[in-house]
Amino acid sequence: MSAPPLLRAWRVGKSFGTHRALEDVTLEVARGEVVCLIGPSGSGKTTFLRCVNQLERYDAGGLWIGGELLGFREAGGRLHPLPEREIARQRRSTGMVFQRFNLFPHMTALENVIEGPIRALRRPRAEAVAEARRLLDRVGLFNRQDYYPAALSGGQQQRVAIARALAMRPELMLFDEPTSALDPELVGEVLGAMRDLARSGSTMLVVTHELGFAREVGNRIVFMDAGRVVESGPSQALLTSPQEERTRNFLSAVLG
Amino acid sequence: MSGVPAGPAGAALRPEIDIARLPHVRPVHWGRIVTAAALLLLLALLVRAFARGQIAWPVVAQYLTWRTILEGLLNTVLMAVAAMAVGVVLGVLAAVARSSPNPVLRSAAQFYAWLFRGTPVILQLLLWFNLALIFPTLGIPGLWEARTVDVMTPFLAALLGLGLNQGAYTSEVVRAGMLSVDAGQYEAAKSIGLTYGQSLWRIVLPQAMRVIVPPLGNEFIGLIKTTSLASVIRYSELLHSAEDIYYANNRVMELLLVATFWYLVLVSALSLGQMLLERRVSRGVARPAGRR
Ligand SMILES: Nc1ncnc2c1ncn2[C@@H]1O[C@H](COP(=O)(O)OP(=O)(O)OP(=O)(O)O)[C@@H](O)[C@H]1O
Ligand SMILES: [Mg+2]
Secondary structure, three states: OOOOOOOEEEEEEEEEEEEEEEEEEEEEEOOOOOOEEEEEOOOOOHHHHHHHHHOOOOOEEHHHHHHHOOOEEEEEEEEEOOHHHHHHHHOEEEEOOOOOOOOOOOOOOHHHHHHHHHHHHOOOHHHHHHHHHHHHHHHOOOOHHOOOOOOOOOOHHHHHHHHHOOOOOOOOOEHHHHOOOOHHHHHHHHHHHHHHHHHHOOOOEEEOOOOOHHHHHHHEEEEEEEEEEEEEHHHHHHHHHOOOOOHHHHHHHOOO | OOOOOOOOHHHHHOOOOOOOOOOOOOOOOOHHHHHHHHHHHHHHHHHHHHHOOOOOOOHHHHHHHHHHEEEEEEEHHHHHHHHHHHHHHHHHHHHHHOOOOOOOHHHHHHHOOOOOOOOOHHHHHHHHOOOHOOOOEEEEEEOEEHHHHHHOOOOHHHHHHHHHHHHHHHHHHHHHHHHOOOOHHHHEEEEEEEHHHHHHHHHHHHHHHHHHHHHHHHHHHHHHHHHHHHHOOOOOOOHHHHHHHHHHHHOOHHHHHHHHHHHHHHHHHHHHHHHHHHHOOOOOOOOOOOOO
């Protein structure tokens, strides 16, 4: 095989009470790759991303980023849950963009972006500000840096959220339906920012309903249903000639 | 106006109307005028009653700035501010402990709120003040020791009593504020690598402030008046000073009015401060212009 994957999920499982939200999820994301996660509502896409970002704790299988097991340390054949600080450190290798933006409403766009670098990475303020301005410029918001989130459109807020995640210089960017809370005319600007990101070589795992984006930008598509990976493959191939019945049904329902 | 036909048909007949160009008639609010007149009348009657009552107004004016009264006023302000400071610190700590994942901290905070909200504050004041009855000396064995009666001054007893009690109530206010912050904010904070403490301090508490400040202002106003209870342990706050004077000169009503005046002044000043603070903590919300 080629270089080891950046993200490796092996038979990952997760229950909420008696409900099995993830079962036997195995997938890999190589460095520089853009993988799109698609599937019907409730299929576990969000849950999987949240496990990767350790907002949720998986309960079966294994998750590794850059070869490091997430959430646990193994010693003498036994697992010790990592302390909060270690988890915070592991989280820094992933950046998360939420469906509902989740910007900090009491901070301006710029303050949102510099918060992580200054507090979590302890970078000097001037350096963090310079970098944040560059990132805001990159998502087309240089002249909105002193606006509070409430004064920004949904598309602008989501682009600030992307800049905020990028400011941590994560190895892997996670997107959870970043455009589904947006008015149709604002979707394009956010997808555009993500496309630029993909072109610059970022590794991305994107949950999306935008099949056009998945086809054009995604290297691979993973289709999930009922907590399991049903099928995965190169974007073009999966969209045009899906192997599984369930994938075909889903695609024909979405494409209308 | 009478010539304009009513209804949609009429509107269609006059398409040239531009509401910016015609003079606007200000509606008359008869209800407001009547209630205002009634209230003014009541107020006038009240003022007249007091003016004619057996009150020596010159005495009120004289004692308004009497040295003992002003000292009492200062002590009231000092105690209220100090006890509120203790209360806010304890309240935030207890609220954070209440929402922490650590079950020991959670129960401890719950016990604290239960204990101090469960007993009358005047009782707590008396307990602290009389601590010497059960612990004649206080100290760290071998390092420092002192007689309890020397340490437990009326000031310290009042500060402990009022501050601990205030902390218990404040913790509930702060907790409600923290619960009002969207769970997505904790997650966003975590996702940029902040620790739990950093998320609370930088992200959650500042947003909770918007919900916390109005009831906290209310608590502070309550506390200013509760300081008067400290007169039972001989802390010479405003009411205690007024009482001291009227025991000597029998001008009971006059001195109570003096105290009334100063309490109202304090509370008004506080309300103004609260208004300014509320404006400050609602940064980022309800800011139509958007710019800083
Ligand atoms: N915190 C939770 N507690 C209980 N059940 C949950 C929780 N989070 C998710 N679930 C359940 O887990 C399943 C997977 O949910 P998930 O949000 O991952 O789906 P999804 O694929 O992201 O769907 P959508 O496309 O609607 O966002 C659903 O049945 C959901 O009800
Ligand atoms: Mg989802």
